[in-house]
Structure formats: C-alpha cells, structure tokens
C-alpha cells in the first residue's frame with residue numbers, strides 16, 4: 300500500500316527497510332522486535348511529512364538516529380537536499396553506510412553534531428522522538444529562523460507540548476499548529492507540530 304503510493308521510491312524504500320531490519324537491529328539502533336513494525340511504525344510515520352516540505356527545500360533531520368524521518372523523506376522526495384544531524388558516532392556511522400548503500404550521497408549528508416552546536420541554516424527542520432518541543436526549539440530555532448520552519452512528529456502529545464513551549468514560542472516570535480498527517484490512504488495517521 301505504501302510503496303504503491305510512492306512508486307518512484309518503492310525499491311529504495313524496500314532497500315532501506317532491509318537495512319533497518321538487518322544491520323539496524325544488529326547494531327542496536329532498532330529493537331529486536333521492531334522487525335515486523337518497520338513499515339508502519341517507522342517508514343509510514345516518517346513519510347507523513349513529505350507533503351509538508353516545499354519543493355527543492357534544504358532540509359535537516361535533527362537527531363536522525365537510524366535515519367528517521369530523514370531517509371524515507373529523502374527517498375520519497377528526490378528534489379530535496381537532506382542533512383542527517385546525529386551526535387552519536389555509532390549512529391552517524393550507520394547513517395553514512397546507509398546513505399552510500401542507497402546511492403543518496405549526492406544530496407544526503409551526514410553531520411555528526413548536536414543540533415545546538417550546528418551552524419548551518421535550513422529551510423525546514425524535521426525530527427521525531429528527540430526532545431520536548433520547548434527544548435527542541437531552543438536547540439533548533441537558529442537552524443530555521445529566519446524564514447524556515449520546524450515540522451516535528453509528535454503524536455498525541457502535540458497540544459500539550461505547544462502549551463508548554465508557549466514562552467519559548469512568544470520570545471522567538473514564532474507560532475505553532477498541529478497537523479493531522481497520513482503518508483497514504485489506508486495508512487495509520489499521525490500528527491506533527493509545525494512551527495514557523
């Protein structure tokens with residue numbers, strides 16, 4: 300169902316799922332029981348962001364881990380340049396190997412760094428499961444302001460996190476909204492917070 304919605308990306312998505320389900324588990328980046336849930340919990344969830352990002356954008360995936368959501372988004376959107384930001388050596392090495400194997404090296408870069416130490420500017424910052432929104436904003440605002448946006452996959456906690464980040468948002472002159480997203484018809488929906 301998911302690969303039917305992204306026919307141009309189906310083979311690369313399958314290759315990435317293969318990497319996650321083998322080396323991702325062997326290297327301890329994915330839990331041993333995640334194997335059956337890779338498509339729904341990880342790949343479909345990440346692909347929910349594809350329609351939020353403008354054409355040709357320069358994108359950063361902050362706290363990319365095993366490449367989520369950045370690698371599925373990069374695979375499905377060949378118009379994007381994507382930087383996977385990840386501070387841990389083992390995870391950054393995993394990401395470099397995955398980028399090479401998937402043949403994405405011309406437009407996907409791995410940057411071993413913490414978000415708050417990164418000095419680049421992006422049109423869009425995406426992320427999942429890295430930190431509560433208030434802390435995430437402290438780390439990432441310099442990466443996308445002025446002019447860009449943050450799209451953070453957040454699920455059920457979205458409204459609570461926006462409330463808790465009220466002061467940070469006001470001080471930065473930013474506003475936040477909750478988006479209901481779905482990678483493809485029939486796929487489980489998810490939610491994201493868009494800040495800009």
Ligand SMILES: C[S@@+](CC[C@H](N)C(=O)[O-])C[C@H]1O[C@@H](n2cnc3c(N)ncnc32)[C@H](O)[C@@H]1O
Pocket residue numbers: 361362363364365366367368384385386387390412413414415426427428429438
């Ligand atoms: C729970 S994992 C989530 C990984 C991936 N985004 C996912 O959804 O599967 C959190 C990731 O954020 C990274 N991380 C933690 N603090 C960070 C920071 N200050 N800047 C960038 N990444 C950070 C961790 O190394 C880890 O890979």
